[in-house]
Amino acid sequence: LLAGAAAADDDMDYYMSVFEPLPALPPIPADNSLTAAKVELGKMLFFEPRLSASGVISCATCHNPALGWADRLPRGTGHEGQIGLRNTPTVLNSGFLPNQFWDGREPDLEGQALGPIQAPDEMAMDLEEALERIAEFDIYIEHFTRAFPEDETPISAENVAYALASFQRTLNTPNSPFDRFLRGDQGAMTEQQVRGMMAFADNGCVACHQGPALTDGLFHRFELPGPTDLGRFVVTGEEHDRYAFRTPTLRNVAVTYPYFHNGSIDTLHDAVNLMGEQMLGQEFDDDTLNDIVAFLHALTGEQPVVNIPALP
Amino acid sequence: LLAGAAAADDDMDYYMSVFEPLPALPPIPADNSLTAAKVELGKMLFFEPRLSASGVISCATCHNPALGWADRLPRGTGHEGQIGLRNTPTVLNSGFLPNQFWDGREPDLEGQALGPIQAPDEMAMDLEEALERIAEFDIYIEHFTRAFPEDETPISAENVAYALASFQRTLNTPNSPFDRFLRGDQGAMTEQQVRGMMAFADNGCVACHQGPALTDGLFHRFELPGPTDLGRFVVTGEEHDRYAFRTPTLRNVAVTYPYFHNGSIDTLHDAVNLMGEQMLGQEFDDDTLNDIVAFLHALTGEQPVVNIPALP
Ligand code: HEC
Numbered sequence A, B: 001l002l003a004g005a006a007a008a009d010d011d012m013d014y015y016m017s018v019f020e021p022l023p024a025l026p027p028i029p030a031d032n033s034l035t036a037a038k039v040e041l042g043k044m045l046f047f048e049p050r051l052s053a054s055g056v057i058s059c060a061t062c063h064n065p066a067l068g069w070a071d072r073l074p075r076g077t078g079h080e081g082q083i084g085l086r087n088t089p090t091v092l093n094s095g096f097l098p099n100q101f102w103d104g105r106e107p108d109l110e111g112q113a114l115g116p117i118q119a120p121d122e123m124a125m126d127l128e129e130a131l132e133r134i135a136e137f138d139i140y141i142e143h144f145t146r147a148f149p150e151d152e153t154p155i156s157a158e159n160v161a162y163a164l165a166s167f168q169r170t171l172n173t174p175n176s177p178f179d180r181f182l183r184g185d186q187g188a189m190t191e192q193q194v195r196g197m198m199a200f201a202d203n204g205c206v207a208c209h210q211g212p213a214l215t216d217g218l219f220h221r222f223e224l225p226g227p228t229d230l231g232r233f234v235v236t237g238e239e240h241d242r243y244a245f246r247t248p249t250l251r252n253v254a255v256t257y258p259y260f261h262n263g264s265i266d267t268l269h270d271a272v273n274l275m276g277e278q279m280l281g282q283e284f285d286d287d288t289l290n291d292i293v294a295f296l297h298a299l300t301g302e303q304p305v306v307n308i309p310a311l312p
C-alpha cells in the first residue's frame, strides 16, 4: 500500500511536470511596453464601433465579453451581416499565443490588430477614415498623447495596434482549478478531472496542447465537415500546410463553443472524440471521454472584470 | 441691494418650482413589481445577441452602454446593416416616459420590448425561435423560474418583456448638476448654466420639456431635412399628427447626439437654435444660445454602472 502511494506520488510528479500554470501576464514585447495609459486607450478602442464602416461593429461585437470574449456562433458575423469563413477565437490569453489567427498569418497581437478593422467581412473600414473619426474627439487626442508621449503624431494606425495589443495582453484568466491544482491545491480539481488530466497526458493530447496556453503554436492537418478552408496553405503555399490549422488554446474552452476552425462542432464531447480519431487514431471509451471533458472544464479561469468604458 | 437680492431669491423660488429633480426610480406598474431576479434576468436579455436572427445584435448593440445607451449614429443600424428610419433614443430614464418610441405607439416598456426583437430592420427575429434558443440553457430556465415563480411556463414572450422593462427601469441617472442644484446645492451648476436654466424657463422650452424627465410625453409637429417620417400620424391617422413626434427627454442630452427623430442635427447648439425657430418662432442671440446649451450639459447625471453579464 505504501509502495503504491509512493508510486502514485511519483506519477503525480510526472504529470505536474508535463503542464505549466498560466502566468499572470504574457510576454511583453520590447517595443511595446505595457503601460496603464496604453491599456486604457486599448480598451476604449476595443469597444469603439466607430472603427467600423457601419459604426455599430466593434472588436467587442465578435469578441463579446458576455460570451467568453467570442461570439458563440459557428463563424464570425460582420459587416452587413456577412458570415466569414472561420470561427471567432476568444481573445482571452491571446497574448500567450506564439502567433495569431487560425492560420498563424500574424506573428503577434500588434500585427493582428489592424486586420479585422479593414477586412471587408468584419469591420470593412478604411484605416485612414478610422483615424480621422477618432481624431475628431479631444478625449482620444488626450489618451493617445498620454499613451505615446514621444510620438509626433500619436494618433496613428501603428499606435491603434499597440494599444489594442496592450489591452488584450491584460485579458488573462489565471487561477483556474487546473492552475490551482498544479500549484499544489489538491482539492482544486475533482477526481474525475484529475483522471481526465492523466488521460490527456497519457494519450498524447499534450504533444500539441502544451505550455501555459495549452498550444504548441504549430500547424496540424485537420479536416472537418462544413466550408472548406485551406488553412495554413494560404500563408505558405506549401502542400503539407493544406488544411493545417494552428493548435488553439484550450484555456476556457468550455465557454468558447462551438469548436474548430469552422465552428461546426457544438460540444466538447464531440470535439474530443474527433481529436482522438483524427489526431491520435484512437477511439476513446465513454469513461475516458467524459474524464477528458471534465478536465477541459477545469481550464476555465478567473474572467477579467472589465467595466464598459464611456466613449466620447 | 437687499431688495434686489430678495427679488432674486423670489425669482429663484419661481425657477425652482418650475422644475422637478429626477427620482431614483420611475413609477413601477402594479402588474410588474421590480424584483432583483427580474432585473438580473432583464440585464442578461438586454445583452443577449441570441435574441437576434444573426446572433450578433443585442439591445446593447444600439443602446450601447459605452455610448450613452444609444449608438451615436443618425439612425439605428440593425439586421444585415440595414439603416432604419429613426434615431436611436437612449434607454436611460426611459421608465420615466409616459409612452415609448418617437411616435408613442407603445404605452410602456413592457409593450415596447418585443418590438425591436421582431422588427425586420432591427433584430429580425422570430419570437418563438428566440424563446426556443433561450430555453436551451439551464441557466435561463433557472433565471426565468426565479423571476416568475408563479408561472407555469416562465419562459414566455410576456416575461421577456417584463424582465427587459424591469432592467431598464433601473437605468436612471440621478444627481446631475441640475438635480443637485434643485435640491439646494447652489454651487452644483455654473453661473452660465443657471442663466441657461432661466432662459429655458423664460422662453417657454419648459412648456414641452417639463417634469422629471423634461418631457410632456405629448406630440408636436416638427419638420427636419432628411428622410420624411409621418411620425405620430402613423399611429393615429389624424391629420394634426402628421410629422408630430413625442417630446424626447432632455436628460443626458449632451451624450445622446446626434439629435431629433432622424438624427440629422449634430450639435446641441444647432438643436436649440432649431427648437427656438420652429417651436417658439424665436431667434436666440449667441449668448442665450450658449447659456441654454451649457444648461443642457448640466442634465447629464450619474451613469449606471453595469457589469457585463456572463451569458451561458
Ligand atoms: C466580424 C467579427 C470580428 C470582429 C469585428 C473582430 N474579430 Fe477578431 N477574429 C474574428 C475571427 C473570425 C477570427 C479568426 C480569423 C482567422 O483565423 O482567420 C479572429 C481572430 C482574432 C484574433 C486571433 C486570436 C487567435 O487565437 O489567433 C485576435 C487577437 C482578434 N481577433 C482580435 C480582434 C480585435 C482587436 C478586433 C477589433 C480591432 C477584432 N478581433 C474584431 C472575428 C472578429
Ligand code: HEC
Pocket (backbone or CB within 6 Å): A200, A203, A204, A205, A206, A207, A208, A209, A219, A220, A221, A222, A245, A246, A247, A248, A249, A250, A253, A256, A258, A259, A260, A261, A262, A268, A271, A272, A275, A276, A279, A280, A292
Ligand atoms: C497533432 C496535434 C494535436 C493533437 C495530438 C491534439 N490536438 Fe486538439 N487541436 C489541434 C488542432 C490543430 C486543433 C484545431 C483544429 C481545427 O479547428 O482545424 C485542435 C482543436 C482542439 C479542440 C477544439 C478547440 C477549439 O477551441 O475549437 C479541442 C477541444 C481539442 N483540440 C482537444 C484535444 C484533445 C482532448 C486531444 C487529445 C485527445 C487533442 N486535442 C489532441 C491539435 C492537436
Ligand code: HEC
Pocket (backbone or CB within 6 Å): B046, B057, B058, B059, B060, B061, B062, B063, B075, B076, B077, B078, B079, B084, B086, B087, B088, B089, B090, B091, B094, B097, B099, B100, B101, B102, B103, B109, B112, B113, B114, B116, B117, B121, B122, B123, B164, B168
Ligand atoms: C437596430 C437598432 C436597435 C436595436 C437592436 C434595439 N433598439 Fe431600441 N430603439 C431603436 C430605435 C431606432 C428606436 C426608436 C424607434 C421609433 O421611435 O420608432 C428605439 C426605441 C427604443 C425605446 C423607446 C425609447 C423612447 O425614448 O421612446 C426603448 C425603451 C428601446 N428602444 C429599448 C430596446 C430594447 C429593450 C431592445 C432589445 C430588445 C432594443 N431597444 C433594441 C434602435 C434599436
Ligand code: HEC
Pocket (backbone or CB within 6 Å): B200, B203, B204, B205, B206, B207, B208, B209, B219, B220, B221, B222, B245, B246, B247, B248, B249, B250, B253, B256, B258, B259, B260, B261, B262, B268, B271, B272, B275, B276, B279, B280, B292
Ligand atoms: C412645442 C413643444 C416644444 C417646445 C416649446 C420645445 N421643444 Fe424641444 N423638442 C420638442 C419635440 C417634439 C422634440 C423632438 C422633435 C423631433 O425630433 O422630431 C424636441 C427636441 C428637442 C431637442 C433634441 C433632443 C434629442 O434628443 O434629439 C432639444 C435639445 C430640445 N428639444 C431643446 C429645446 C429647447 C432648448 C427649447 C426651448 C428653446 C425647446 N426644446 C422647446 C418639443 C418642444
Ligand SMILES: [Ca+2]
Pocket (backbone or CB within 6 Å): A070, A087, A088, A089, A090, A256, A257, A258, A259, A260, A263
Ligand atoms: Ca470556438
Ligand SMILES: [Ca+2]
Pocket (backbone or CB within 6 Å): B070, B087, B088, B089, B090, B256, B257, B258, B259, B260, B263
Ligand atoms: Ca439622439
